[in-house]
Amino acid sequence: MKSHLPIRPELREWILTTTRAGHSVDTVLKMMQDTGYDPRQSRGIVASVLNMPISALDAHTQPSPPKNQGRRTRHPEAPQVVVNGHTVHVGLSMDSPALRLLNDFLSAEECDALIEQARPRLQRARTVDTSGKQQLDARRTSEGMFFAINETPLIQRIEQRIAGMLSIPVDHGEGLQVLHYLPGQQYEPHYDWFNPDQAGFAAITARGGQRIASLVMYLNTPEAGGGTAFPQVGLTVTALRGAAVYFAYDTGDEASLHAGLPVQQGEKWIATKWLRERPFQKALR
Ligand SMILES: O=C(O)CCC(=O)C(=O)O
Numbered sequence: 001m002k003s004h005l006p007i008r009p010e011l012r013e014w015i016l017t018t019t020r021a022g023h024s025v026d027t028v029l030k031m032m033q034d035t036g037y038d039p040r041q042s043r044g045i046v047a048s049v050l051n052m053p054i055s056a057l058d059a060h061t062q063p064s065p066p067k068n069q070g071r072r073t074r075h076p077e078a079p080q081v082v083v084n085g086h087t088v089h090v091g092l093s094m095d096s097p098a099l100r101l102l103n104d105f106l107s108a109e110e111c112d113a114l115i116e117q118a119r120p121r122l123q124r125a126r127t128v129d130t131s132g133k134q135q136l137d138a139r140r141t142s143e144g145m146f147f148a149i150n151e152t153p154l155i156q157r158i159e160q161r162i163a164g165m166l167s168i169p170v171d172h173g174e175g176l177q178v179l180h181y182l183p184g185q186q187y188e189p190h191y192d193w194f195n196p197d198q199a200g201f202a203a204i205t206a207r208g209g210q211r212i213a214s215l216v217m218y219l220n221t222p223e224a225g226g227g228t229a230f231p232q233v234g235l236t237v238t239a240l241r242g243a244a245v246y247f248a249y250d251t252g253d254e255a256s257l258h259a260g261l262p263v264q265q266g267e268k269w270i271a272t273k274w275l276r277e278r279p280f281q282k283a284l285r
């Protein structure tokens, strides 16, 4: 079906720039649907602007998930993703677990500013217990703090970058957490998703549903140690300032087991963003 509606020049320009920047047709269609375009109409428009038959477009389009299913992140595609003028390089892609190594996710200035904004507010890091309450945990010996969503212009910029890169609204994110590890401190192997068989699962997921993906951003480069290990697949990601590791687990993938390895020398600073399948934040818009 051809679109009979005139296509606004700004929309035409946006479709061309977005696809030239490396985003897939599927992503463009999803973004249009998110801003209110009817799926059939947007397919007609995109096919016309890119001068391709609608049938060719079908090959790029994944079926939309059933309505009651929560949202999933879009895995960044190599070689790079451009979000709000910032280029993120995809340095490694893995299928199981779904994982991407993202170089240049944060600039050196952004890393330093995040550390300075977090430093005065650090407290011993906590984990979530079975009733949904935060608790001290011997498995996690670092110090940490949470930023509120949108708390500062810097936090807002980073949250928008994450949302754009992963094609998920900002309100699906938990507040950005900053963690600080000293020599000997670590985060023992764990899953970021919540176990449905665990008592308290309903309480933990009452708001926002299950976690679906994590982004761990490295704010400095420890002198030795401190990488993020994925023991099921024998992978260790080096903690390098400005880089990030993204991994998705679609409400529970055992291959996503991971650990913050002990820092051997120097210190380690990270910022973590956990994403939920449903909106976790209230009154964001
Ligand atoms: O410290 C790390 O490298 C991993 C951190 C982590 O697993 C988390 O914050 O959930």
Ligand SMILES: [Fe+2]
Residues within 6 Å of the ligand: 190, 191, 192, 214, 258
């Ligand atoms: Fe984790």
